Amino acid sequence: MSPRPAPNLDLRRDQIVRAARDLAESDGWAAVTMRRLAGELGVTQPVLYSAFAGRQALIDAVALNGFGDVAAALEAVDASPMPRMRAYLDFAAAHPRVYEAMFSMPSGLAFAADDTPEPLRRAFSGIRDAFGDADGTRAEVAWSALHGLATLQAAGRLTPGQAQARLDLAHRMLTQLETR
Template sequence: MRRLAGELGVTQPVLYSAFAGRQALIDAVALAGFSDLASALEAVEAAPMARMRAYLDFAAAHPRVYEAMFSLPSGLAFAADDTPAPLRRAFAGIRDAFPDADGTRAEVAWSALHGLATLQASGRLRAGQARARLEHAHRLLTREMP
């Protein structure tokens, strides 16, 4: 909170007057991130490759927000009756590109994209192979299953 306050040019009490605590701030950043991710996905056609690129581009362009969305502890409910609208909207952006009867295909696609985004951001994958990985993931995720 101290570092964030310094980066924003405000004092910690100002932050705490707007948010109940660190968790509330993280959740607010995550919710805004999911809303922005949903907008990025909706801005392109619902074709799998377009949505996959938009997802990975968002993660690469906003690494700290992406971290708040997925890596930091969250008080947000995922895949539950009380899942906040921005999370549902972001998942719908993936589901529209990978439709099936119950959303399982979209969950697998999202998992694969998250893995790629996280491993690429941490430098654990070879630098020059991002496009090849994306194309391979696309082939795997769009292949008809028996």
């Protein structure tokens, strides 16, 4: 009898991240447990722990995956401010639990540091390309404004039906800075 081939760890990690994302989006983050994921994937919990040290490492991987996706969404549109702003807000609205993992849940990910992971850098570059300046401050302010809009909209704390008016106003405010 020949030995069982070694599992492809990258493939396993991708499957687990995808399952965690799907489960979080459908049932919320409280439903994402290692036990439930193991059941969903038809594996044992040790299989999950061979890919991720624990739930926090898995949530960080989902967040990184989300940053890669938002970067791709930003890169898929024109680099001018309005299309980038719209793409960002559309991503946040379409993937609320992933967005939550990216920004609202505890995280071991480094932001704005030397060891910031590449997907975060790419996502920020997508904003910086539209609102860039020498030190990235305008891009940080633009990202902050977009994050505020996305977070407050997801929480139902903004007037319904005013999303476009808010986006237009944020666009005018952020691009007006270019002329001063």
